Amino acid sequence: MPGRIQSIERAAAILRLLSGRSRQLGVVDLSDELRLPKGTVHGILRTLQHVGFVEQDPQTGKYRLGAALLHMGSSYLDGNELRTRALNWSDSLAARTQEEVRLGTLHEGRVLIVHHVFRPDDSLQTLDVGTLLPAHATALGKVLLASHPHVAEELIEAGMPRYTEMTITDPDRLRRELERVRERGWAAEAGELDPLRASIGAPITDRTGRTAGAMGIFGAPQRLFTSGAPRPELLTHVREHARAVSHELGAIPW
Numbered sequence: 001m002p003g004r005i006q007s008i009e010r011a012a013a014i015l016r017l018l019s020g021r022s023r024q025l026g027v028v029d030l031s032d033e034l035r036l037p038k039g040t041v042h043g044i045l046r047t048l049q050h051v052g053f054v055e056q057d058p059q060t061g062k063y064r065l066g067a068a069l070l071h072m073g074s075s076y077l078d079g080n081e082l083r084t085r086a087l088n089w090s091d092s093l094a095a096r097t098q099e100e101v102r103l104g105t106l107h108e109g110r111v112l113i114v115h116h117v118f119r120p121d122d123s124l125q126t127l128d129v130g131t132l133l134p135a136h137a138t139a140l141g142k143v144l145l146a147s148h149p150h151v152a153e154e155l156i157e158a159g160m161p162r163y164t165e166m167t168i169t170d171p172d173r174l175r176r177e178l179e180r181v182r183e184r185g186w187a188a189e190a191g192e193l194d195p196l197r198a199s200i201g202a203p204i205t206d207r208t209g210r211t212a213g214a215m216g217i218f219g220a221p222q223r224l225f226t227s228g229a230p231r232p233e234l235l236t237h238v239r240e241h242a243r244a245v246s247h248e249l250g251a252i253p254w
């Protein structure tokens with residue numbers, strides 16, 4: 001059986017890093033992260049740039065995912081039944097709450113954003129489709145981890161990065177948090193990934209009762225929370241819309 005091709009593995013590792021939270025990285029950043037010579041990283045980046053998989057910012061010299069790769073990803077996502085079934089309900093949730101909406105699934109222990117609806121105002125926003133978010137620091141991630149405890153244990157074993165002083169990094173605390181999510185059927189966080197952001201999420205189930213994904217809203221903590229808890233009307237909207245998508249997927253109404 002032929003062996004694995006090292007150059008492809010390295011290219012894939014670079015693309016994974018560029019799809020992360022920082023979104024733009026330089027040759028030195030990638031070299032240090034992957035522990036590879038700068039010349040090797042630069043050569044791979046030039047090849048990826050040639051085929052359109054990465055682009056270089058002319059001002060900073062840093063690299064980001066290219067249009068060709070994003071188009072390929074969108075083609076995959078367009079065929080995703082979860083995203084297709086949730087399109088109209090996501091728009092409705094954004095209109096009802098006046099907040100941005102994201103739809104996510106689990107991917108290698110993180111949350112893959114498969115659909116994103118902008119907050120309906122004139123603020124500058126960036127499309128996050130294809131972005132991978134840390135599962136332990138987002139409401140969507142907590143919903144998904146609560147339904148997949150084995151993934152949660154793998155994440156705990158690997159170690160949970162701290163993004164802010166509010167990020168849950170203690171294993172027992174995360175286990176207790178996920179148990180509460182299972183009991184109440186929703187999750188929330190304020191400032192755990194970004195001190196200026198909060199999120200509320202609920203599960204989407206399919207015809208087998210399996211949690212197929214999660215839907216949630218993201219925005220400023222002062223808009224989403226009151227007295228340290230999610231605003232009741234926003235939480236109701238999130239849960240109702242997640243249930244509507246579940247019904248679209250064939251889940252038995254509850």
